[in-house]
Amino acid sequence: MPRTIALLMAGIVGCYGLNWFLSEFIEVVYVDYLNLIGLSIILAVGLNVVNGLTGQFSIGHAGFMAVGAFVGALASILFTYGEIAAGPLEHAGLAQFLLCLLFSGVAAGVLGVVVGAPALRLRGDYLAIATLGFGEITRILLTAQDSLGGPTGLKRIPKMPLLPGASGWDGGTSVFWIYLFVFVVIVLAVRLQRSTFGRALIAIRENELAAETMGVPSARMKVVAFVFGAFFAGIAGALYAHYQHSVRPDDFTAVRSIEVIVMLVLGGLGSVTGAVAGAVVVTLLPQLLRPIEEALGIDGLSMVVYALLLVTMMVFRPQGIFGQRELSLKLLRRLIPGRRKESP
Numbered sequence: 001m002p003r004t005i006a007l008l009m010a011g012i013v014g015c016y017g018l019n020w021f022l023s024e025f026i027e028v029v030y031v032d033y034l035n036l037i038g039l040s041i042i043l044a045v046g047l048n049v050v051n052g053l054t055g056q057f058s059i060g061h062a063g064f065m066a067v068g069a070f071v072g073a074l075a076s077i078l079f080t081y082g083e084i085a086a087g088p089l090e091h092a093g094l095a096q097f098l099l100c101l102l103f104s105g106v107a108a109g110v111l112g113v114v115v116g117a118p119a120l121r122l123r124g125d126y127l128a129i130a131t132l133g134f135g136e137i138t139r140i141l142l143t144a145q146d147s148l149g150g151p152t153g154l155k156r157i158p159k160m161p162l163l164p165g166a167s168g169w170d171g172g173t174s175v176f177w178i179y180l181f182v183f184v185v186i187v188l189a190v191r192l193q194r195s196t197f198g199r200a201l202i203a204i205r206e207n208e209l210a211a212e213t214m215g216v217p218s219a220r221m222k223v224v225a226f227v228f229g230a231f232f233a234g235i236a237g238a239l240y241a242h243y244q245h246s247v248r249p250d251d252f253t254a255v256r257s258i259e260v261i262v263m264l265v266l267g268g269l270g271s272v273t274g275a276v277a278g279a280v281v282v283t284l285l286p287q288l289l290r291p292i293e294e295a296l297g298i299d300g301l302s303m304v305v306y307a308l309l310l311v312t313m314m315v316f317r318p319q320g321i322f323g324q325r326e327l328s329l330k331l332l333r334r335l336i337p338g339r340r341k342e343s344p
Contacts, residue, residue, distance in 0.1 A: 011183040019163060019176040031175060033287055035243055038178035039236050040279035044263040045185045045272055046232035051261070052270035052324075053198060054225045055205030057124060059257045060115070060131030061233050063138035066252035067111055068104035068234025070148055073157045073241040075100040080158040084147075089245060092158040097177075101238050108234025109227045116226035120219065135257055142249040153248035160242050174243045181239065185232050189272050190326075192228070201225055205270070266313060268320030273327040278320070285309070 022031050043061060050056050077084060079096040092100070119130045143151050160173050192198045203211040204218045212218050241247040259282060267278025289302035313321075 007187065008184075011180065011187070015176045015180045015183065016163065018179060019173070022175055033284060035174050035178050037280055037283045038175070038182045039240055039243075040260070040263060040283045041182050041276050042178075042185050042232055042236040042239070043260045044267070044275040044279040045189045046229040046236075047260050048229075048264055048270070048272060048275040049189060049192065049201070049225050050229045051264055052275070053193060053201040053205060054222055055208075056120065056222060056226070057128045058131040058226070058229070059128050059254070059261055060133075060135035060138075061229065061260050062252040062254065062256035063131075063135035064108040064112060064230040064233035065237035065240070065256070066135075066138050066142060066249065068108045068237030069241040069247045069252070070142060070154065070237075071107040071234070072100045072104035072238025073154045073247050074148065075103050076158050076242065077154065077156070081156075084149075084154075089156055090158050091162050092160065092242070094161045097158075097161050097242070100242075101235055104234040104238035105231045106234075108237070109231040112227040112230030113223060116223045116230075120222045120226060132254060132257070135252070135254055139249045139252055149248075151249065153246060153251075154241070155246040157241050157245045157247065159245065160239075174239075178239055178243070181232075181235055185235075186272060186276070188228075189275075193272065197221070197224075202270075262310065264320075266310065266320055268322040268324060270324040271320070271322040271326055273325070274320050274322035277322060281321075 022034070043065065047058070047061050050058050074084075076092050076096065079100065080090055080092055115131070115134050119127060119134070122130055142148060142153075148154060160177050163173055163176055193202075200211065200216045200221055203214070203216055204221060208218050237247075237252075240251075263278035263282045264275055265278070266281060267274030267276070286302055286306055289305050292305075293299070293301040
């Protein structure tokens with residue numbers, strides 16, 4: 001327990017230092033890129049527990065993100081303004097903001113139980129179709145709710161709470177909160193993967209029948225893994241809503257779910273390091289290719305090059321950047337050119 005508290009304090013201090021550095025030395029446009037990368041990391045690492053460790057194929061992650069976004073945004077608006085017709089944009093209170101994040105995660109997690117309990121009895125393509133349908137149903141239901149703004153969604157969502165030394169600079173505050181939860185989800189995912197529970201999830205992925213024969217309750221454990229991914233998708237949705245100050249149902253289409261799947265496949269299914277690397281590449285690559293597209297005057301060129309790079313990656317390294325490995329000193333030594341390989 002003391003070690004966990006010390007690790008959490010180190011994460012808070014590190015995120016605060018990152019916030020201060022960005023507010024002093026980095027342009028706002030690059031801060032936007034970092035925030036989008038952080039949100040993608042939370043989504044990818046959470047889904048990696050389901051798709052990577054447990055071996056399921058869920059493509060409805062955007063639905064849980066949408067639920068978390070609207071629940072957190074609505075709660076924050078009511079806490080701050082007292083009504084949906086919000087006034088001038090304000091900063092949310094610290095306790096209210098954390099409570100909104102908790103509401104978002106719990107709402108998405110409960111929905112994860114409702115969806116996961118029956119859906120996870122399916123396998124392969126059937127599970128993919130079921131979760132894809134859930135994501136689209138969620139988006140359509142949110143679009144039909146006039147009380148939530150209908151197709152235009154919720155607007156004037158309060159800003160994230162200000163930090164000491166970051167007054168007037170909302171970007172730095174967003175970086176602190178987003179990367180604090182990046183730190184939390186990575187630590188929890190790594191500890192889960194190394195725990196007995198994580199080993200049981202890997203056993204289910206490798207051979208579910210053999211795992212059940214050895215006494216592993218596969219149905220219950222798959223639901224727990226599903227809830228883990230849904231909970232942090234809800235957190236990511238709430239952070240996204242507070243960062244953008246508005247949220248629409250069309251922000252959470254099936255394309256968003258597929259993007260998260262691409263992050264996992266590109267980085268390596270079953271690897272937390274791979275999920276992080278895939279999130280960085282998939283989020284940042286289109287932004288880097290866009291200036292080339294504008295310089296050449298060819299619309300859509302960035303997406304074509306982006307797709308070709310992904311296809312090339314899948315042809316020459318289908319297991320992803322890291323495969324199922326994690327970044328470690330031993331792995332880095334193997335990557336050093338000219339270094340003699342260790343004897344078996």
